[in-house]
Amino acid sequence: MASTDYKFEGWLGQSPDSVNGKMVWGEFEPKPWEETDVDIKVSHCGICGSDLHTLRSGWGPTMYPCCVGHEIVGTVVRVGSRVTHLKVGDRAGVGAQSDSCRDCDACNNGRENYCQNRHVGTYNGKYANGGKSYGGYSTYNRAPANFVVKIPSGISSADAAPMLCGGVTTYAPLKHHGAGPGKTVGIIGLGGLGHFGVMWAKALGADKVVVISRSSAKKEDAFKMGATDFIATAEDPDWAKKADSTIDLIVCTVSDTNMPVQDYLRLLKFDGTFVQVGLPDDGFPTFQQMPLIFKRVKITGSLIGSPNDIREMFDLAVEKGVKPWIKEVPMKDANQALLDFEKGVPRYRFVLANEPEVKAGL
DSSP states (O other): OOOOSSOOEEEEBOSGGGGGTTOEEEEOOOOOOOTTEEEEEEEEEEOOHHHHHHHTTBTBOOOSSBOOOOOEEEEEEEEOTTOOSOOTTOEEEEOSEEEOOSSSHHHHTTOGGGOSSOOEESSSOBOTTSOBOOOSSBSEEEEEGGGEEEOOTTSOHHHHHHIIIIIHHHHHHHHHTTOSTTOEEEEEOOSHHHHHHHHHHHHTTOSEEEEEESSSTTHHHHHHHTOSEEEETTTOTTHHHHTTTOEEEEEEOOOOTTSOHHHHHHTEEEEEEEEEOOOOTTOOOOOOSHHHHHSOOEEEEOOSOOHHHHHHHHHHHHHHTOOOOEEEEEGGGHHHHHHHHHTTOOSSEEEEEOOTTSOTTO
């Protein structure tokens, strides 16, 4: 491998306790270089709930040290000889997945996010060449070019970052399940994922967009984002009865084992669809099967999005002027940002920003 004049450094989680604001800044070794790779100088990286789950080993044992962050945007500084769609100087991004087997039915049909043979996460993953994946709370990122997407000129780097995971995680199921004219769409949870869901549903042309949340604290925000109705479940004991059989498609962004799934299913019309995208550490709640039988409703899930999904999403964002609600935070303050994220402070997404030519965290 040819030497480079830059170092891969970032915030490293060394144990489950790192999620409590205890990541440490240090150098790491990226995957061994291949001519299908690109290196990106990171300018921005969104903070995602997956980062916290992984740092605390919530989804299984994490391979420490771990540098999280999979909403990465920056400038391409090195391009492999077998890469044709990117060049040095391009603005590009990497989402939650950075490699797949590239040879199964899913991969061959543009559904790499559902590859069952080798789904490599952008951090805490292992590449075929034995290298380990490190994320974007860092100065540089290396990834296979197949999973690096060029950022359109109509989207700022800070806005593009959270779209690479949070954005496409809600865009993909809405698009796949037919959100659009004539449809009523429900979004459960108005957080980093949910706020994207509202805006995508509106951009895709849904007749009505219903936000379902515990309280009405975010009601005003929901309507500014494009919602037409709002249900505050903790403030109205009859909410499920009042909204019975009124929604065609529900996307649930909540990661809570105790959420009232039975009542959520009641909201669906005949042949309605419930899509789970939140991933609770302790599993999905139990429920009675009556809605499945008497209303033929469907319960399914959705996993991030493919590179093509991301490109489509960016095109829609440019066309419809979709702009996430974000707050930029200096990369040096990543530990505090994680603590604030856990407390539910962001409205609605934190984006870490590297200071130009300054070593973050030092």
